[in-house]
Amino acid sequence: MRQAINNWQMDLKTGAGGGKPPKQPKPQYRSAFRILGSYAGEHRGTFFLVAVCTVIAIAAELLQPYLVKVAIDDHLMAGKKDFGSLLIICGIYLALSLAGFVFTYLQNNLLQYAGQSIVAKIRKQLFEHITKLSMSYFDKTSNGSLITHVSSDTEALNQFFNQVLLTLLRDGLMLVFILVMMFQLDATLGVYCLAILPLIAFIAVAFRSFVRNTYQMARTRLSRLVAFVAENLSGMNLIQVFQQQKAQAEQFKERNDAYFKANVREIRSMVLFNKSFDLLSNLTIAYVTWIGGKAVLGHTIEFGVLYAFITYIRQFFQPVNAITQQWNTLQSATVAVNRIWGLLDIQPDIEDRPQPLRINRETVQGGIDFNRITFGYESGSPVMRGLDLHIVPGEMVGIVGTTGAGKSSLISLLCRFYDVQEGSIQIDGIDIRTLPQEELHRIVGLVQQEPYLFAGSIIDNVRMFDESISREEVIRACEFVGADPLVRLMKDGYDTRLSERGSGLSAGERQLLSFARIIVFQPRILILDEATANLDSQTEQLIQQALQAVSQGRTTIVIAHRLSTIMQADRILVMRQGAIVETGTHSQLLAKQGYYEQLYRHSQGELDNREARASL
Template structure:
């Protein structure tokens, strides 16, 4: 399957000068590559479908035989008429049985394919580079994983079954019509070009309509996801009304697209209803004259009219699934646009394998140059060397490049010039899985998943024992607060750990570090959102966690890095100063300005805390 997909990609990219192939063809080729591993199941579906169709279409022919040979012919063969009734009943049971088998086989194969697509899509998204998520709204990706895969699911549940069953039914009905009366069959055959003209006339317009509806739905979902993520800001700044107005605009646009889609579909279907009624009237008139003129048997006319009604039923069924087909083809191309995106950061074909135990943690930034897209470079030839086991503090104003430096070390992005080495190995030569075990990252807002505390600490890795998690939590001082909870380590956390304070969440992230034992520890503003008292608690845990590891701490509060072996001062992507806290203060340079500024903020916070504490007895008395 993967080879077929790769062939499709090479065909698509073979000649940029040629016009792109139609999206229908591309979508069906993509789906065909997923269908191929289930060939046996689909072959059995076809066999069951043929038997079920045969059993259904032979029933009007039996009625024709009963009318012409038994009723109109004056035959008194009641036994033969009873046999026809039993055969009719047997055909009904046969149709029921094989229709049941056909549906179950198709659902099994279809659900397996959709589950595989959903799994492949999610795994691929998790492997994409950070630059992709910088440009792509999370709501759009949620739409791909949920709504678009559901559209593909509907293709297998509804469209494929309709195309297969009703397409074969149409061919079989035409065969039965020509068998009964070739002249009337030719009259009905004239309908096919008319049907084709109506389909082609609507096809392009309908596709644009469904594409518009899907696009507007994606924008709506993306807007909702963005607002849910930033709900605290919306409420803090009383933006509910403004956001509601923006939602109303997007909702109105999606509503209009849906109304346009429904109008198009109704007009399309009613055109076929009108054509069906005109055809039945025409055949009744022509066939009735032939029956009155005794050139056509009445049973043949009855069977013919029954087949005409059945002829338009599959056509109506196919056209009613047209919007689902449109939605599925659009969804397949949208899904494939994600699967076709290659990560900017990929492992080398033959990466360097180093033993985790042998890593010392020496880091070298060798004259690196880096910028985001077409923007001016953040770093121009930056040079920084960190000894194994050294604790480095990185400070600077907003936009100085502190977080960018860490993103490069974690290889969320690649440098454009220069190199980053760990123990003399270029990180681009290391497997990403190994690099991320070597470099442990603790962020300003530690992310906790919905699940138990023990699973959050070990990141759902069952190979890490419960005892190892408990020891890690004891090591960083999180054990006492965990045991105070109702279910202890089995306490279920909500999304992002909303039931815990910022300090408690940070302690759990430190416990993760102990469990996974990285050689290099990176702290990205790990105490920025903590009050002074909690920060002291975290600082003690930090000293425990960083022991024996190369530690890089990005800090907004200079108190976090005052005890570091060396402090690096960044300004506009350049190292302007470096040294210990005392050395930098004695120079009375940029760091000294940052320090005086931070001291002012610290005093303000201390005053706020004093006022808060002073007001507590008053509040208690009021209560």
């Protein structure tokens, strides 16, 4: 029992077929700033305005302590009773505060607009690139990994613009301006303050490595925890059947405790780091107060200068602390950028030629030739070797065989999800590799065993969100395949909104809508991949009628799980281990008493058994 659970968890980690997980291509490391900078060109004007607003906002903030210094030294300490001048200083102070607020608001909004535009563009580019990758890539890459790229990695870029870039720009300039103001007030006291910079740098570097390690440890343990939960949710039926709830709960507790400890360590390190800076800030203020106080008492500097220095020292530590705290976010963004560009660097195995052949779809007859093709998913392990098959225009061909016989591989090659290693596949004598993939997929229509429906209306799902196809064309297509009565019974008819994958519809209703798609897009070649495998007999009869309707005037290839689906086909191909071992009509193949007859007798036996069980 324990071994069964372990094997199930291993299968989930390595893929349903077992074996080692596929190696991802190692991305070429490039500077994250250089990559993101390549997108900043079109926002050059916006970033210039951000810089201007930042300078004005910082200047407004740093001039406020200087105004207080003027009020103290030139008026209060001098004994002047010029209340008008103090009122003017107060008015300027208020104006600077308002200016700081306005320009900080503008700076944040401009930066976020430019940053979010760049992130949105990268996310769009990433999604479009993923949709262009070959099926061989999806065979080796988990959906979870791709979702992480589109969601988590782009969110890391989002945080870069929300937090890191703003901190580096604003707080970096703030540090420079504070040092300038310090030396402007008193160069000697400024030099004393500079003596603390090496200590600040030492603390920042020492904590940076420690904080990075604790951050990575927490993220790793969180990933393991999430992966464990996902595994258990996927195999909940197995856990309950083998009564493994308690054992799995113990394993979850171990991972949860490990994540808890890593989180506590991360929080402790951040608190220690922040408080170290607070302590250093207070010690520096005490040091400046002592040195400056002696200078004030000795009449070397004025009291207002000391006040301004203490204020600037307080402000000095805030940006240093903020910049250091953003180190982990900066690292995450750097890793995310290189992960995204590692994916963008992957080139599809199947690409259109530089000058593809353009043909008129209206003139396509639908003749198909597999000319001694050799193909394998892995090099050195061919699934097919020297297969030769010729289908005349308008012919209905059924393909049968056990799992792994090569039926679906044959169809995938015709749709050019993969390319043959040897030989060629031709439509009307034209090699499909010379055609644009867009043209090929309008010529060849595919109806799969589990038709995919998107979140949207029935109208949009039938016409695949192509606004150039009218509502009337969709309705006529549904009427043609017999789906119209079913749609009319729905609450909103053709405007009924479907959930993701069309979960509100039965398997037969989803299949009828997929047939309606075929009528709307009018491919010259129709492929049905186990289209009636999971249907009851009554629904299968309805689908059979739709099949007869959509196959008229088209070359049709039917991969059959139920042999009743292809008994009326013009020709039936029997595949075994990647080769065609028998061919003929249903009656001819039965007369041969070969492999097809075994499959047929086996299917009839299953049917008889099902009917017998139903009658009990």
